[in-house]
Structures are given as C-alpha cells and as structure tokens.
Amino acid sequence: MKNCLVVDDSSVIRKVARRILEDLAFETSEAEDGMKALDMCRKEMPSAILLDWNMPVMDGLEFLAQLRREPGGEKPKVVFCTTENDVAHIAKAMRAGADEYIMKPFDREIVEAKFAEVGLI
Amino acid sequence: MTPFEYDYLRGFLKQRSGLVLSNEKQYLIESRLLPVARKASLPSISALVAKMKEPGAGVLCDAVVEAMTTNESFFFRDKVPFEHFTNTMLPAMLDARARDRRLRIWCAAASTGQEPYSLAMCLKEAEARLAGWRIEIIGTDLSNEVLEKARAGVYSQFEVQRGLPINHLLKHFVQNGDTWQISSTLRGMVQYRKLNLLENFSSLGQFDIVFCRNVLIYFDNQTKIDILGRIAKMLPADGFLVLGAAETVVGLTDAFKPMTDKRGLYQTAAAGAAPSTQRYGTTGAATPAPAPTPYTRLATVR
Structure with missing residues (x-):
C-alpha cells in the first residue's frame, strides 16, 4: 500500500486531505510543519508528500529543499498544496523539485487528477 | 413537473438537439433546468415549460437546450x-x-x-x-x-487543475487574478x-x-x-x-x-x-x- 505524508499546519486541511487520500487507497501520516515532516522522512520515506507552503518552524519550500538532499529524498513524489497561486510561487516550487502543484481550495477530483499525473495512481 | 411536461421537454430536446432522454431522467431535467427557470424568474419547471410555449420564447428555448446539452469538460480528459x-x-x-x-x-x-x-x-x-x-x-x-x-x-482555478499538468499551466497560460x-x-x-x-x-x-x-x-x-x-x-x-x-x-x-x-x-x-x-x-x-x-x-x- 502506498503511503502519503500530509504536511499542513491546519488540522482541518490534514483531516480533509486524509479522507480523500484514504479513499484513494493511501495509508496516511501527518506532520504540522516541515521540521516534523523531515524527521518522519528520515525514519521512512513515504511514496508521496502533500505539502503546504506556509507553516511555522519550517515552511514547505525549505522542507522540500532539505528533503531532496537527504539520502533517498529524491524518491517521494511531492505535490504542493497551498493558497499561493501565482506563477512566481509555482515556478519556484517546481524548480525546487516539486512534482506537481495544487492551488487551494482543492477537492477530491483535483487531488486524484494530480496524483494520477505524477503516476501515484 | 407533470408527465405531460416531461414528454414535452423530451420531444423538444430530441427535435432541437437530438438529445435522447429515457423515462427516468426527471432528476437531470430538474438539476439542469431549475437554474434556467430561476434566472428567468420562473418558480418551477412547469412554469418554464409554459413560458417556452409562448411566442417570443426563442432565447429561453436556446437556454434550455444549452443547459441540457452542456457538459463539464477537462483538459486532457481521459488522458x-x-x-x-x-x-x-x-x-x-x-x-x-x-x-x-x-x-x-x-x-x-x-x-x-x-x-x-x-x-x-x-x-x-x-x-x-x-x-x-x-x-x-x-x-x-x-x-x-x-x-x-x-x-x-479563460478558465477558473478549478478548471485548470483537472487533468492539466502544472508545467503545461506555466507554459501555456497567462494568469489574471484567479483565472487563467x-x-x-x-x-x-x-x-x-x-x-x-x-x-x-x-x-x-x-x-x-x-x-x-x-x-x-x-x-x-x-x-x-x-x-x-x-x-x-x-x-x-x-x-x-x-x-x-x-x-x-x-x-x-x-x-x-x-x-x-x-x-x-x-x-x-x-x-x-x-x-x-x-x-x-x-x-x-x-x-x-x-x-x-x-x-x-x-x-x-x-
């Protein structure tokens, strides 16, 4: 079973995302900031990471940069999921090594389409 | 909506657009045509049907055909x-x-x-x-x-996220606020x-x-x-x-x-x-x- 780490400081978003992902047959785990997510990835790399941008302690972009330098850190498919919806932010995320990008608000169909896009489904 | 009104709409749609509705598509008519009725300040499907039969209802009839035949589309649908x-x-x-x-x-x-x-x-x-x-x-x-x-x-943020790879969005679209x-x-x-x-x-x-x-x-x-x-x-x-x-x-x-x-x-x-x-x-x-x-x-x- 594929597993997806949901990284978002909002527990509501994590819950919504989790429900969608479980419907898509993913095992899920959660982290509320980039630092905690990085710790979890160091223990075990997930297949996918759904990643918020603006979070306390360590934001999504910083997390992504660090993740990609970790051993095995190139493996997880990283899908940003953020309210940042301008070209500059999207381009920056993609250059930093994101695989796909979701602009909030999102729904089940969008998550499904984006995960299919990167070959997770 | 009476069976008579339903038959009228079926006949009208078949003739105008070729759309074939089976016997149990009342829900589809209601979900698609209630917004059309509301827009025309009509309280119900029945009132909409009555209005369609009046002279000069051409625009309303067009709206009915469009509402019934328009379907949501995605970029790269089915891939x-x-x-x-x-x-x-x-x-x-x-x-x-x-x-x-x-x-x-x-x-x-x-x-x-x-x-x-x-x-x-x-x-x-x-x-x-x-x-x-x-x-x-x-x-x-x-x-x-x-x-x-x-x-x-011009597409909404939702529309550009269904089926469209993000790199295509960056490459082939121009952003204008929340639309692309x-x-x-x-x-x-x-x-x-x-x-x-x-x-x-x-x-x-x-x-x-x-x-x-x-x-x-x-x-x-x-x-x-x-x-x-x-x-x-x-x-x-x-x-x-x-x-x-x-x-x-x-x-x-x-x-x-x-x-x-x-x-x-x-x-x-x-x-x-x-x-x-x-x-x-x-x-x-x-x-x-x-x-x-x-x-x-x-x-x-x-």
Missing part, C-alpha cells in the same frame, strides 16, 4: 486519447502527409475548449517535428455560450464554429483526425449511425476517429473499425484501400514503415 494522438496518430500523419504537410483536426463536441486546446498543447510540444506544417484545429459545438467561453479561453487564460498562440491554433451534428456538416471539408467524444451517447442509435456515416465520408482511408471511453461503433455501423490495442481509436472501414483514395494523393513511398503497429496492420488488411 489516453491524447497519448494516442501524440504517439500513434501524429507519427502516422507526419509520415502519410509528409508531402503536403497539411493536417486538419476536428473536435466535434468542443464544448468550452478544453479538448481542442489540449490537442493544441500536444502539437506545441511536438513543434520541432512540425516545422513548415499547416495544421488546423476546428472546434464545433451546438451551444454558442460554450463556444464564447472556448474562444476567450490560454496563451494567444494556442488560441490562434483553434477555430470555433457553431454546429449541430444533426444537420449537414459536409461544408467543414475533409479531416485527417476527428475527435467526437462523449456526444454520441446522447443520441438514439439511428442518429448515431447517421452521424458516424457522415463523419466517415469526411475522413480519408488513413484518417482517425476518436470516441469517448464509454462509446463504441461495434454493433452500430460498419463505417468504422476499432483499432487493436488502441481503446477509443477507430479507422474507417476503407482503411487499407489503395493510396489513390487518399485525399492528398500521397504516393506509395509515403506509406508508413512496416513496423508491427496496429496502424500498419489495419493498412494491410485485405
């Missing part, structure tokens, strides 16, 4: 047909039309433009192989309202025309590739057979027809044959006929290399 386009149809045509360097593509149910623009993006990605080619994409639809949206090429407009280059690659598939469409001319997806499902068998037969006349022997994932010609018509291992992809029954029947008079030298693809397999049948 596979676009892979077939890039990997099967385009290489075959690059070969077969190498002399004339002309390609005509028809999207017969273009709706709000996602399908023709997805094809335009595929062509843009294959640009390097298409230098000097004249490629036309014609998008047609029954509804003026959707065609206006298609021409404008397809680039003027891509808009320039597609022409839109209003067209009812029930009517004669031979004036559109000949095509090499026809996308006719998720529209035949609304017609009865007789109408499907008629439309498929008329499309077949617009395609040369080596042309391609693409139908929706849930559609087929099997058991309907002999005008088209499904291609082996290419779901949703069809060629005319005339595929394999002498090259002289081809529109651009391609010579034998331009026929595809004998690779064991379904394309050439079909071409050598008989």
